[in-house]
Each structure stands twice: as structure tokens, then as C-alpha cells.
Amino acid sequence: MKHKVLIIGLGRIGMGYDLTSAKDGAILSHAKAFSTHPGFELSGGVDPDENRRDLYSAYYKGWVGEDIATAMRETSPDVVIIASPTADHHRCMMETLAYGKPKVIICEKPLSDNFTCAEKMVLACRDAGCELFVNYLRRVEPGALEVRRRILSNEIKPPIKGVTWYTKGLIRNGSHFSNLLELWLGPIKDFKIINAGRIWDENDPEPDVQLEFDLGTVTFLAGTEENFSHYEIQLLASNGCLRYEHGGSKITWQAAVQDSDSDEYTVLSKHDEKIVTASDKLPLLVAEEILIYLAGGETKLCSGESALRSLNWLLKIRAAR
Incomplete structure (x- = not known):
């Protein structure tokens, strides 16, 4: 039926x-x-x-x-x-x-x-x-769920710090990414406003604001929609860097590796691992x-x-x- x-x-x-x-x-x-x-x-x-x-x-x-x-x-x-x-x-x-x-x-x-x-x-x-x-809807996308699995299994290791870019209002559009980050990092625990920013569409703020989650801290930065739309998350873990780009249509992981030129340094790998996404069918x-x-x-x-x-x-x- x-x-x-x-x-x-x-x-x-x-x-x-x-x-x-x-x-x-x-x-x-x-x-x-x-x-x-x-x-x-x-x-x-x-x-x-x-x-x-x-x-x-x-x-x-x-x-x-x-x-x-x-x-x-x-x-x-x-x-x-x-x-x-x-x-x-x-x-x-x-x-x-x-x-x-x-x-x-x-x-x-x-x-x-x-x-x-x-x-x-x-x-x-x-x-x-x-x-x-x-x-x-991003929380049901396979690539986003794979990121969640890796964080919960400690394949992406805390502590985690990150940056999120958003446009067209924190409540209207930024909330897509705060909600996704709650799926990955646990509930929001606190916030700190860095810059009050402007108001979008009469009542939706666009602040630069730091959000504290259970498993890390992510700073939200407001772009300017009149120039271009921009939605991106970058998370630095203790063992690498996750990039969630173009609104989630591209997700990559760069593992931390020993520098081939010096035993004294650990660097990000030059080779990205692409995480499979299905953002065109959300x-x-x-x-x-x-x-x-x-x-x-x-x-x-x-x-x-x-x-x-x-x-x-x-x-x-x-x-x-």
C-alpha cells in the first residue's frame, strides 16, 4: 500500500x-x-x-x-x-x-x-x-552519516575545533549546519558572540559566533550573500582535517602523517580521501x-x-x- x-x-x-x-x-x-x-x-x-x-x-x-x-x-x-x-x-x-x-x-x-x-x-x-x-535534510545524507560514524568510533579523534561559513541568516540557513554539527559533535552547550553582524531579511541575524558542542568548538562566520552563497565546514581533529564543501556535495578527509622531509613534523597528507555523498538526492x-x-x-x-x-x-x- x-x-x-x-x-x-x-x-x-x-x-x-x-x-x-x-x-x-x-x-x-x-x-x-x-x-x-x-x-x-x-x-x-x-x-x-x-x-x-x-x-x-x-x-x-x-x-x-x-x-x-x-x-x-x-x-x-x-x-x-x-x-x-x-x-x-x-x-x-x-x-x-x-x-x-x-x-x-x-x-x-x-x-x-x-x-x-x-x-x-x-x-x-x-x-x-x-x-x-x-x-x-543533510543529516540523512550518507556522507554526513559516515562522518558521524567516524567521530563516534574515534576514527576522527577529538579534540575537534572548526570553522563554518554560512550566508542568508543564522536561523534560516546557518541552522542547517548547526543541526548537522549537533549530529556529529553532540548538543550545543554554550555560545560566544564574536561580532554581532547584520540582520538578514529583517529578523535573521548574521553574527560571527563560536558554538560549543559536547565534542568540540566551531566558529560560525557569516559571508555576504550579495556576493555569493557560501556553505562550508572545516573541522580540525587531533589526527587530521575534515572538509565539508559546496554545501555538502564534496566531503574530504586529510589524515595527519609524518612529514616525508623531516622526522620532526607531522603534516596533513597531500592525498585527500573523498567520502561518497548523495547530495543531489536529499x-x-x-x-x-x-x-x-x-x-x-x-x-x-x-x-x-x-x-x-x-x-x-x-x-x-x-x-x-
Whole structure:
């Protein structure tokens, strides 16, 4: 039996990325992922924009409209994807729960830019018996999971210090990488603001800030989106250097080795080990994780409760800058 899926929000991650990508075989949106995966039926889409609804009808099957109540009644989805703008997440989730009984809701990150609203969303899903996940999708990517395995097995040895570059706001985009680093290094324990930086899009800060995790310390540095987007992590361990580049499409490990020219020095190897990634199919990997959960398995997706704890730290940083 296929699980029925409704997508609320037909913008870039909802549908649009795959309509503009020139990369063969890539799966970059929820619409393409759930229409491709054999375990799901893409049963409908919701968006207030008529042009987006027309595009959905041109590329995908199923009901499409602008009203969540009607969508829930017409499609009776098992899984609802909330990919609307962040300011609409709370309303969309409450309407979803009021007019249907989905088993799973996947909400795009961040849950909200307001902690009280985010907490209400988590509690509402809990009360409704609906599992809430937040779409920090890099944490299900095989290369990222291999990094986690190496850190937990001590193949990448602490102490770990690092630098992360981000653009377009700490909460909107930097949170992808703080969440990933929590997967690798454990929960955030503290922070220290180095430079308050500017505000992006009216309420999202772009500070330079040092985050302390269980297994190490990573300094987040804000780039300038107007110049170019930049998302990169570099971690220095006691036995080498990990580079997570181009938003995660390239991951390399340089082991520490004895310098061939001098017995007195240890240096990084000139030969990178490339860690296999699947960053061009992240939404499909998310769909597979949802199927695992629905079958009673353990998923690597970020729970609503975990996302709420992460958001709390980022909002503390915003308040302190």
C-alpha cells in the first residue's frame, strides 16, 4: 500500500528546484521525491499562487488548490509536507491538524522564528498523535552519516575545533549546519558572540559566533550573500582535517602523517580521501526515512523536540547580539 502525501507550499523546495535544475538525475524537491518513490503517492499540492498551481498540474498528478481544509478532505494524506514560508508554518500546521489526521508532518526549517509558536506546534502534533519531523535534510545524507560514524568510533579523534561559513541568516540557513554539527559533535552547550553582524531579511541575524558542542568548538562566520552563497565546514581533529564543501556535495578527509622531509613534523597528507555523498538526492533520502518510520523502524530525521532545542539556542544568540 502506498502512503498518500500532500505538499503545502509549492515554492523551491516544495517543487521549484527540479523545474530549474539542469543536473540529470537530480531530485531536489519534495514533489519529485514523493512522485518518484514507489512507497508513496503524491496526492495533492496547496499554494496561494495560481502560477505555481498551474505548474504543479502540468508536471504532477493529483488534486491542487489553495485551501488546506479542502486539500485535507479531498486527499486524506498520511504524510503532510509543510514547505510554506516560515511565517506561515504555525497556521499551516494548525489547519492541517484541524482538518485531518496525518500520521507524519514534515515541516521545513526552521519551525518558526518564535519559540512560543514553535513549542505550540510540537505540542499540537504530540496531542494529535502525529509524528513531527523538521527537514534538516543533510543529516540523512550518507556522507554526513559516515562522518558521524567516524567521530563516534574515534576514527576522527577529538579534540575537534572548526570553522563554518554560512550566508542568508543564522536561523534560516546557518541552522542547517548547526543541526548537522549537533549530529556529529553532540548538543550545543554554550555560545560566544564574536561580532554581532547584520540582520538578514529583517529578523535573521548574521553574527560571527563560536558554538560549543559536547565534542568540540566551531566558529560560525557569516559571508555576504550579495556576493555569493557560501556553505562550508572545516573541522580540525587531533589526527587530521575534515572538509565539508559546496554545501555538502564534496566531503574530504586529510589524515595527519609524518612529514616525508623531516622526522620532526607531522603534516596533513597531500592525498585527500573523498567520502561518497548523495547530495543531489536529499529529498528522496528524506522520503525513504519517512517510509522507514512508517514501517516501525528507527529514523535519522530530526524530531520536532530536537529541532525545538536547537532553535532555542539560535534564538538566544539572536537575543544576545
